[in-house]
Amino acid sequence: MNLNATLLGESIAFIVFVIFCMKFVWPPIMAAIEDRQKTIADGLAASERAAKDLELAQDNAKAQLKEAKAQAAEIVDAAKKRETQIIEEAAGKAQTEREKIIASGQAEIESERNRAREELRSQVAVLAVVGAEKILERSIDAATHSDILDKLVAEL
Amino acid sequence: MAADTGSYINHHLTNAQMCMTDSGVAFNKACADAGFWTLHVDTLGWSIVLGLIFLLSFRSVAKKATTGVPGKWQCVVEMIVGFVDTSVKETFHGKNKLIAPLSLTIFVWILLMNMMDWIPVDWIPTVAGLIGQHALGMDPHDVYIKSVPTTDMNMTFAMSLGVFALIIFYSIKIKGFSGFIKELTLQPFNHWAFIPVNFILESVTLLARPVSLALRLFGNLYAAELIFILIATIGIAQLPVHFLWAAFHLLVIPLQAFIFMMLTIVYLSLAHEDH
Numbered sequence: 418m419n420l421n422a423t424l425l426g427e428s429i430a431f432i433v434f435v436i437f438c439m440k441f442v443w444p445p446i447m448a449a450i451e452d453r454q455k456t457i458a459d460g461l462a463a464s465e466r467a468a469k470d471l472e473l474a475q476d477n478a479k480a481q482l483k484e485a486k487a488q489a490a491e492i493v494d495a496a497k498k499r500e501t502q503i504i505e506e507a508a509g510k511a512q513t514e515r516e517k518i519i520a521s522g523q524a525e526i527e528s529e530r531n532r533a534r535e536e537l538r539s540q541v542a543v544l545a546v547v548g549a550e551k552i553l554e555r556s557i558d559a560a561t562h563s564d565i566l567d568k569l570v571a572e573l
Numbered sequence: 574m575a576a577d578t579g580s581y582i583n584h585h586l587t588n589a590q591m592c593m594t595d596s597g598v599a600f601n602k603a604c605a606d607a608g609f610w611t612l613h614v615d616t617l618g619w620s621i622v623l624g625l626i627f628l629l630s631f632r633s634v635a636k637k638a639t640t641g642v643p644g645k646w647q648c649v650v651e652m653i654v655g656f657v658d659t660s661v662k663e664t665f666h667g668k669n670k671l672i673a674p675l676s677l678t679i680f681v682w683i684l685l686m687n688m689m690d691w692i693p694v695d696w697i698p699t700v701a702g703l704i705g706q707h708a709l710g711m712d713p714h715d716v717y718i719k720s721v722p723t724t725d726m727n728m729t730f731a732m733s734l735g736v737f738a739l740i741i742f743y744s745i746k747i748k749g750f751s752g753f754i755k756e757l758t759l760q761p762f763n764h765w766a767f768i769p770v771n772f773i774l775e776s777v778t779l780l781a782r783p784v785s786l787a788l789r790l791f792g793n794l795y796a797a798e799l800i801f802i803l804i805a806t807i808g809i810a811q812l813p814v815h816f817l818w819a820a821f822h823l824l825v826i827p828l829q830a831f832i833f834m835m836l837t838i839v840y841l842s843l844a845h846e847d848h
Contacts, residue, residue, distance in 0.1 A: 419588075419725075419727070420609075420726060420727060420730065421607075421609050421610070421612070421613070421727065422609060422610050422611060422612050423588075423611070423613040423616055423617060423725065423727035423728070423731075424727040424730055424731050424734075426617050426727075426731075427616070427617065427620060427722075427727055427728050427731030427732070428731040428734065428735055430620060430621050430624060430731075431678075431731050431732050434624045434627075434628060434678050435671075435674065435675050435678045437628055437632075438628060438631075438674040438677060438678045439670065439671060439674040439675070441632055441635060442628060442631045442632055442635050442674065442677070443635075443654070443673060443674035443677060445635035445636070445638050446631070446634060446635045446638055446650060446651065446654050447654065447658065447673075448638070449635075449638035449639065449640050449643075449647075449651075450651055450654065450655060450658075452640035453640045453641070453643075456640060456641075
């Protein structure tokens with residue numbers, strides 16, 4: 418046994434070291450470790466949440482894409498329907514327009530013919546009168562025989 | 574040869590001593606009669622230097638401990654702190670701000686002191702001898718230095734008595750003085766007639782704690798050191814043998830530090846238990 422005053426010196430050193438460790442070493446290191454553990458735990462939770470959100474968003478996007486496709490198909494269908502409808506309408510309009518044009522053409526032709534006939538009639542009447550005047554010279558009074566002449570004109 | 578070997582071993586196992594005599598401060602052989610009031614300056618010096626290395630290096634981390642990405646040295650320190658913290662939490666379930674830093678100090682300090690055992694046994698005494706001879710004009714055979722503080726019983730007992738004081742302190746604080754006395758006298762036989770028997774048994778149990786703590790550490794490291802010194806006396810053949818023995822201490826050195834720490838936690842946790 419070689420115990421001596423060194424024991425006291427070492428005891429003092431031991432106590433001082435432990436107190437220093439307790440005051441200045443352990444608490445800050447432990448605080449840093451616990452802080453980091455908390456940060457990491459939060460980070461992991463956040464990433465898990467983000468993964469869930471991503472999944473949700475992907476599902477959402479898929480659903481929206483599907484809907485959009487359905488809408489697009491609907492729109493295309495409607496457009497096609499409208500197209501045929503427009504064509505039909507246009508064809509119908511063209512038909513009526515055609516008939517109108519034809520009718521008006523015929524009416525014009527008719528009226529033109531009537532006018533020409535009237536004109537012809539009046540000219541023929543004049544010609545007939547002139548001819549008859551020439552034949553009969555002054556024997557025939559235009560006023561007295563106008564009824565005969567009118568009859569003649571109507572017969573032409 | 575035998576006498577040489579004997580004095581070589583003796584020289585390596587003698588502490589540098591310092592004491593006060595009538596003619597002032599005296600060293601080594603002059604202190605043979607100084608009795609209790611002698612200081613082992615090598616034990617004190619090495620242990621305090623190693624303790625300061627521990628505290629300052631850990632303090633440097635504590636001061637700029639970042640909660641973000643830690644540096645390499647911070648990782649090492651945090652691993653050790655985390656290891657000690659886990660050991661404490663697994664064994665001690667109460668609330669106590671002292672036990673964890675106490676355990677850390679004990680573990681790292683003992684580990685560092687034990688690690689001095691790996692330095693080849695002749696290096697430090699030889700260097701110290703040369704310094705003593707040329708700088709101080711001493712006979713190199715009169716320069717003693719033991720570089721492993723845990724091979725000095727003063728060192729191990731200082732720590733174990735510190736722990737013992739804490740055991741008593743917490744026993745009385747938690748259970749009250751009467752509770753502490755009851756624990757010493759009414760166990761294991763709970764009958765008034767057995768009080769003396771109980772007291773003897775429990776006192777031995779209680780006193781065995783610091784004694785076994787100190788002697789276990791001292792014995793292991795003293796034996797290790799002694800065998801390192803013996804190996805150093807066998808000439809060139811020492812190289813592989815020394816290597817093997819040093820490699821074996823990869824196990825012994827941390828294990829002894831761990832045992833001291835673990836038993837401290839267990840004893841203090843027992844002191845906190847109220848029956």
